[in-house]
Amino acid sequence: MGLASSAIVQTVLLGAALLGAISGMLGAFAVLRRQSLLGDALSHAALPGVCLGFLIAGGRNLGAVMLGAFVTGALAALCMMLIIRRTQLKTDAALGIVLSVFFAVGVVLVTVIQGQGGAGSLGLMTFLFGQAAAIQPADLWIMGGVGLVALGLVLALWKEFKLVSFDPDFARAQGFRVTLLEAVLTVMVALAIVVGLQLVGVVLMVALLIAPAAAARQWTRSLGAMVGLSALIGAGAGAAGALISATTRGLATGPVVVLVATVVVILSLLLAPGRGLVWQAMAARRARARISDGRVLAALQSVARDHDDPAHRVARGVLATALGAMPAPARLAALERRGLIRTAHQPPDPSPHWELTEAGHAEARALSGAPAEPSR
Amino acid sequence: MREDQLHEPDQALHVEDLTVSYGDTPALWDIDLDIPPGVMCAIIGPNGAGKSTLIKAALGLVRPVAGHVRFLGRPVAQMRGQIGYVPQRHSVDWDFPTNARDVVEMGLYRSLGWFRRPGRDARARALAALAEVGMQDYADRQISQLSGGQQQRVFLARALVQDAPILILDEPMAGVDAATEAVIIALLKRLRDAGRTVIVVHHDLTTVQSYFDWMVMLNIRIIAQGPVRETYTPENLRAAYGRHLALIADPAGAAP
Numbered sequence: 001m002g003l004a005s006s007a008i009v010q011t012v013l014l015g016a017a018l019l020g021a022i023s024g025m026l027g028a029f030a031v032l033r034r035q036s037l038l039g040d041a042l043s044h045a046a047l048p049g050v051c052l053g054f055l056i057a058g059g060r061n062l063g064a065v066m067l068g069a070f071v072t073g074a075l076a077a078l079c080m081m082l083i084i085r086r087t088q089l090k091t092d093a094a095l096g097i098v099l100s101v102f103f104a105v106g107v108v109l110v111t112v113i114q115g116q117g118g119a120g121s122l123g124l125m126t127f128l129f130g131q132a133a134a135i136q137p138a139d140l141w142i143m144g145g146v147g148l149v150a151l152g153l154v155l156a157l158w159k160e161f162k163l164v165s166f167d168p169d170f171a172r173a174q175g176f177r178v179t180l181l182e183a184v185l186t187v188m189v190a191l192a193i194v195v196g197l198q199l200v201g202v203v204l205m206v207a208l209l210i211a212p213a214a215a216a217r218q219w220t221r222s223l224g225a226m227v228g229l230s231a232l233i234g235a236g237a238g239a240a241g242a243l244i245s246a247t248t249r250g251l252a253t254g255p256v257v258v259l260v261a262t263v264v265v266i267l268s269l270l271l272a273p274g275r276g277l278v279w280q281a282m283a284a285r286r287a288r289a290r291i292s293d294g295r296v297l298a299a300l301q302s303v304a305r306d307h308d309d310p311a312h313r314v315a316r317g318v319l320a321t322a323l324g325a326m327p328a329p330a331r332l333a334a335l336e337r338r339g340l341i342r343t344a345h346q347p348p349d350p351s352p353h354w355e356l357t358e359a360g361h362a363e364a365r366a367l368s369g370a371p372a373e374p375s376r
Numbered sequence: 377m378r379e380d381q382l383h384e385p386d387q388a389l390h391v392e393d394l395t396v397s398y399g400d401t402p403a404l405w406d407i408d409l410d411i412p413p414g415v416m417c418a419i420i421g422p423n424g425a426g427k428s429t430l431i432k433a434a435l436g437l438v439r440p441v442a443g444h445v446r447f448l449g450r451p452v453a454q455m456r457g458q459i460g461y462v463p464q465r466h467s468v469d470w471d472f473p474t475n476a477r478d479v480v481e482m483g484l485y486r487s488l489g490w491f492r493r494p495g496r497d498a499r500a501r502a503l504a505a506l507a508e509v510g511m512q513d514y515a516d517r518q519i520s521q522l523s524g525g526q527q528q529r530v531f532l533a534r535a536l537v538q539d540a541p542i543l544i545l546d547e548p549m550a551g552v553d554a555a556t557e558a559v560i561i562a563l564l565k566r567l568r569d570a571g572r573t574v575i576v577v578h579h580d581l582t583t584v585q586s587y588f589d590w591m592v593m594l595n596i597r598i599i600a601q602g603p604v605r606e607t608y609t610p611e612n613l614r615a616a617y618g619r620h621l622a623l624i625a626d627p628a629g630a631a632p
Binding site (some may be wrong): 032072156157161162163165166169170172173174175176217221222223225227230288336360 | 431435436437452456457459461463467468469472473474475478479482485486488490492493494522534
């Protein structure tokens with residue numbers, strides 16, 4: 001039986017891709033609003049809710065679990081807001097406190113439920129690190145519904161979300177309901193987390209929010225492209241991770257999804273045109289080469305001028321002294337290829353000499369008159 | 377006082393008894409302030425004097441403990457589309473994935489209303505506003521690749537595109553080059569001469585007399601307010617900045 005034809009694998013793949021797309025889309029806004037860590041706190045705070053859902057429903061009931069996760073997640077967000085408003089603590093400290101306290105309560109509840117044993121505890125551990133194989137066909141309807149609502153809201157409120165993400169003060173001064181819009185964005189992130197729990201788990205859920213957005217930012221120049229690409233990367237990472245984990249016995253899905261997404265992020269950070277590290281290193285190299293070539297041309301011209309002979313052949317030692325060091329042979333060869341200098345011999349001296357061509361003189365004059373523009 | 381009645385409609389900005397506090401430290405204390413229409417007004421004062429807080433409270437971005445604010449007689453909530461606001465450049469992340477024209481179009485979002493997207497008309501107006509600040513060649517440039525002065529001009533264009541009778545700018549000259557400062561000031565003066573009211577949080581005392589015709593001196597409380605000619609005096613400057621300022625603040629020396 002082929003992989004794709006297995007109904008279970010199809011369900012898992014579709015679910016993981018859906019979830020990745022939702023997280024990627026909403027994560028783009030969270031990252032741009034510098035709220036990525038809020039997602040981390042919300043997902044950790046969902047664990048006690050998951051446990052309560054198990055306890056109340058007496059087993060793995062996705063509706064009860066999601067409701068519980070949403071309630072304790074919202075409670076955590078509320079606590080955080082109160083701490084920031086009412087105390088001197090800053091956002092990072094408030095996040096840390098709320099995240100660890102709620103997670104601790106969750107872990108205590110997990111051990112309590114497992115201590116009781118019985119059918120109720122089965123499947124609880126999958127919510128810690130995620131288990132794609134646990135996704136049921138019925139779960140797809142919930143994921144699809146959440147995805148449609150999120151997509152609809154993002155499309156309908158596109159310009160409002162863009163404005164609030166870029167400049168909330170200006171948005172408020174323009175009379176937009178900024179608090180409401182920010183709340184909608186945050187609630188949608190919470191929904192994505194709740195839906196994604198069983199796939200990725202509470203511990204690593206935040207990676208599915210941040211990683212696709214961080215990778216997408218590297219390649220894009222507009223918000224629309226970033227959100228779209230982020231959703232695609234999320235879907236790809238989710239599907240790939242789920243596939244690897246579902247076909248390998250006992251491999252938790254969350255870590256695999258995160259590793260796949262991380263590879264995409266690393267490649268994006270390195271290779272993206274304009275923003276990638278490799279691209280920037282190459283641009284810096286080109287700039288250095290241009291400057292050093294310019295200095296060679298200027299030195300040759302100045303020596304030629306001293307001798308009142310445009311075709312004066314400059315000896316190796318003279319060039320090295322004028323520049324402070326001998327230029328790399330590759331740079332001289334490049335200049336020669338561009339037809340700006342010519343190698344020549346000045347008998348009886350056996351060592352190579354260089355002279356400027358007509359084009360070389362013109363280029364040197366141009367460089368001294370108008371310095372090359374910095375690349376921008 | 378009822379909300380639908382005009383209160384002090386002859387003032388572009390009227391502030392009464394305004395008090396704002398962060399925790400237990402007052403940022404603004406019992407501010408009474410009137411700025412008439414058609415002037416170019418500087419709000420000056422030392423660091424921590426509450427200059428930005430004053431305009432944020434006036435715009436309803438900061439909630440005051442007491443007091444009320446009226447623009448042309450109306451509360452700010454009824455005047456949203458008629459006030460152009462230029463926040464401090466550093467208040468946003470310029471690595472946001474967008475270009476200059478897109479940022480300027482944001483100034484039109486309000487007039488578009490919910491759900492509608494900017495179209496060809498918005499694009500044309502945004503380009504015109506960019507041209508007004510000399511940035512027409514940078515419309516498609518990523519905002520992260522603009523210099524500080526260019527970013528400031530884009531922000532100004534975003535306020536201009538609204539075509540509002542009142543403009544409020546928070547430190548528009550902070551960290552911009554001389555060329556940009558000249559462009560901004562020339563533009564603001566043109567707007568003032570066309571009858572708009574321009575209110576600028578300003579930090580450079582040496583240029584107050586040449587740039588502005590009205591001023592408000594602030595240091596938590598109002599120190600002085602009125603036409604620059606009568607208000608820019610050594611006594612007032614010393615009251616706002618302390619006695620060490622005598623050298624810089626000699627009005628005769630700085631006169632245009």
